[in-house]
Amino acid sequence: xxxxxxxxxxxxxxxxxxxxxxxxxxxxxxxxxxxxxxxxxxxxxxxxxxxxxxxxxxxxxxxxxxxxxxxxxxxxxxxxxxxxxxxxxxxxxxxxxxxxxxxxxxxxxxxxxxxxxxxxxxxxxxxxxxxxxxxxxxxxxxxxxxxxxxxxxxxxxxxxxxxxxxxxxxxxxxxxxxxxxxxxxxxxxxxxxxxxxxxxxxxxxxxxxxxxxxxxxxxxxxxxxxxxxxxxxxxxxxxxxxxxxxxxxxxxxxxxxxxxxxxxxxxxxxxxxxxxxxxxxxxxxxxxxxxxxxxxxxxxxxxxxxxxxxxxxxxxxxxxxxxxxxxxxxxxxxxxxxxxxxxxxxxxxxxxxxxxxxxxxxxxxxxxxxxxxxxxxxxxxxxxxxxxxxxxxxxxxxxxxxxxxxxxxxxxxx
Numbered sequence: 407x408x409x410x411x412x413x414x415x416x417x418x419x420x421x422x423x424x425x426x427x428x429x430x431x432x433x434x435x436x437x438x439x440x441x442x443x444x445x446x447x448x449x450x451x452x453x454x455x456x457x458x459x460x461x462x463x464x465x466x467x468x469x470x471x472x473x474x475x476x477x478x479x480x481x482x483x484x485x486x487x488x489x490x491x492x493x494x495x496x497x498x499x500x501x502x503x504x505x506x507x508x509x510x511x512x513x514x515x516x517x518x519x520x521x522x523x524x525x526x527x528x529x530x531x532x533x534x535x536x537x538x539x540x541x542x543x544x545x546x547x548x549x550x551x552x553x554x555x556x557x558x559x560x561x562x563x564x565x566x567x568x569x570x571x572x573x574x575x576x577x578x579x580x581x582x583x584x585x586x587x588x589x590x591x592x593x594x595x596x597x598x599x600x601x602x603x604x605x606x607x608x609x610x611x612x613x614x615x616x617x618x619x620x621x622x623x624x625x626x627x628x629x630x631x632x633x634x635x636x637x638x639x640x641x642x643x644x645x646x647x648x649x650x651x652x653x654x655x656x657x658x659x660x661x662x663x664x665x666x667x668x669x670x671x672x673x674x675x676x677x678x679x680x681x682x683x684x685x686x687x688x689x690x691x692x693x694x695x696x697x698x699x700x701x702x703x704x705x706x707x708x709x710x711x712x713x714x715x716x717x718x719x720x721x722x723x724x725x726x727x728x729x730x731x732x733x734x735x736x737x738x739x740x741x742x743x744x745x746x747x748x749x750x751x752x753x754x755x756x757x758x759x760x761x762x763x764x765x766x767x768x769x770x771x772x773x774x775x776x777x778x779x780x781x782x783x784x785x786x787x788x789x790x791x792x793x794x795x796x797x798x799x800x801x802x803x804x805x806x807x808x809x810x811x812x813x814x815x816x817x818x819x820x
Contacts, residue, residue: 410446410447410450410451410455411447412612413450413455413459414443414446414447414459415538415612416612416616417459417460417463418439418443418538419510419511419514419535419536419537419538420460420510420511421439421442421460421463421464421467421510422435422436422439422510422514422535423510423511423512423513423514423517424464424510425438425439425464425467425468425471426513426514426517427510427513427514427517429471432517432518432535432563432566433563433566434471434474434475435467435471436535437470437474438467438468438470438471438474439463439467441466441467441470442463442464442466442467442470443463445466446459446462446463446466511536511616511620512620512623512624514532514535514536515532515536515588515591515592515620515624516584516588518531518532518535518536518591519532519583519584519587519588520565520566521580521583522565522566522568523562523565523566524561524562524565525583525587526548526558527558527559527561527562527565528562528587529548529587529590529591529594530544530548530555530558530559530562531559531562531563532587532588532591533547533591533594533595534559536591536595536620537591537594537595537598537613537616537617538613539595539598539613541555541556541559542555542604543598543603543604544559544594546603546604546796547594547597547598547603549731549732585624585628585631585634588624589624589633589634589637589693592617592620592621592624592637592641593617593637593640593693595613595616595617595620596613596614596617596618596621596641596644598610598613599611599612599613599614599615599616599617600614600644600645600648601797601800602797603796603797604796604797605796605797605798606798606799607799608651608652608658608797608799608800609648609651609652614641614645614648617641618638618641618642618645621634621637621638621641622638624638625638630688631688632684632685632687632688632689632690632691632694633688633689633691633692633693633694635680635681635683635684635688635694636680636681636684636691636693636694636695636696636697637693637697638677638680639677639678639680639681639693639694639697639700639701640677640681640693640696640697640700641677642673642674642676642677642680643673643674643677643678643681643697643700643701643703643704644700645670645673646669646670646671646673646674646677646704647661647664647669647670647703647704648670649668649669649670650664650665650666650668650669651664656799657799657802657803657806658799658800658802658803660803661703661709662709663709666707666708669704674704674705677697677700677701677704678701678704678705680697681694681697681698681701685698691727692724692727692728695720695723695724695727696724698720699717699720699721699724702716702717702720703717712743714740714743714744715744717740718737718740718741718744721733721736721737721740722737724737725737731757731758731766731767732766734753734754734756734757735754735757735766735767735770737753738750738751738753738754738770738774739770739773739774741753742773742774742777746777747774747775747777747778748778750774751771751774751775751778754767754770754771754774764794765790765791765794765795766791768787768788768790768791768794769787769788769791769804771787772784772785772786772787772788772790772791772804772807772808775787776807776811781811782811784808784811785808785811785812788804788805788807788808788811789804789805789808791804792804792805792808
């Protein structure tokens with residue numbers, strides 16, 4: 407089943423995009439694709455993956471869609487809004503056994519950013535449809551409770567239905583706003599793939615690969631856009647460090663302790679070339695600033711040789727684009743390298759460490775307290791952070807850090 411799941415995941419947005427582009431009703435198409443996925447998960451393990459899995463899924467989903475529209479209530483809606491084509495035969499239709507002429511996943515990205523839907527709900531809906539993230543994963547990415555995110559996605563679908571349940575290509579007037587949301591979605595998909603917020607694995611390689619693929623596709627469409635270029639550069643410069651993030655025992659290796667010889671030099675060169683080409687030549691934005699920070703890390707031969715003062719300045723700039731606790735937490739780590747842990751802790755005290763960012767704030771506070779030499783307090787905060795993280799690799803790392811800080815009076819007791 408694992409092999410089938412690996413085949414299915416990248417096909418979901420392609421199949422959904424093809425159906426939405428063809429028939430226009432997102433909610434109905436999403437249900438039809440879900441039925442097709444269920445059929446595949448039941449049949450493929452026993453019968454084998456078909457030669458053309460994309461075409462198979464489109465055929466089955468289209469039949470499910472046709473069955474739905476042939477019901478009495480669906481027929482009334484169809485008469486008012488859409489003329490249904492005849493369903494394709496069981497075998498894939500013409501061209502379905504070939505790669506699509508257009509990238510249906512990329513089209514789906516823009517289609518999900520419908521003006522009838524609020525921007526936060528656009529992002530949530532697209533993460534579900536294109537990124538394949540669960541509602542819980544999306545909620546953690548937005549730092550909101552899962553129930554809040556469930557309501558947000560539900561409202562998005564209701565807004566689409568109220569607008570007539572149809573999608574259209576963005577006009578010239580609303581394209582910039584849709585592009586902004588598309589970039590945010592790709593950013594969140596990449597982040598979830600690079601550091602999974604839950605589960606046994608630190609990384610979800612299929613998500614980072616898909617985010618980079620789509621970012622390249624958007625960049626090919628808009629090579630002169632500074633933020634599109636900045637986002638692609640940020641992904642490449644970050645992805646370059648992926649192999650060094652996991653040790654021989656599968657443990658998380660923090661950036662200062664990574665073997666930089668394992669970093670991907672080709673990705674670093676490409677990412678640096680992209681960001682160097684746009685900084686100072688286009689309107690500055692948050693993705694360019696983050697890519698510049700990543701480039702400073704990647705260029706440094708060691709953690710000690712990193713240009714920390716410039717990184718602190720860039721984080722201060724980034725806070726003007728992305729005010730919020732996550733940027734401040736990262737800035738505090740950089741401030742500690744320049745001005746010491748006390749000043750960094752003072753900055754950290756400005757963060758409202760509520761339930762949604764509490765574990766991150768605890769982990770950063772533990773690190774800063776450890777730098778200051780307050781071992782007992784650092785240990786307590788590492789353990790608090792470990793208790794609150796749903797990611798098993800992060801939890802093991804935090805517990806291990808706490809284990810290194812056993813109070814002296816406890817001796818060698820674990």
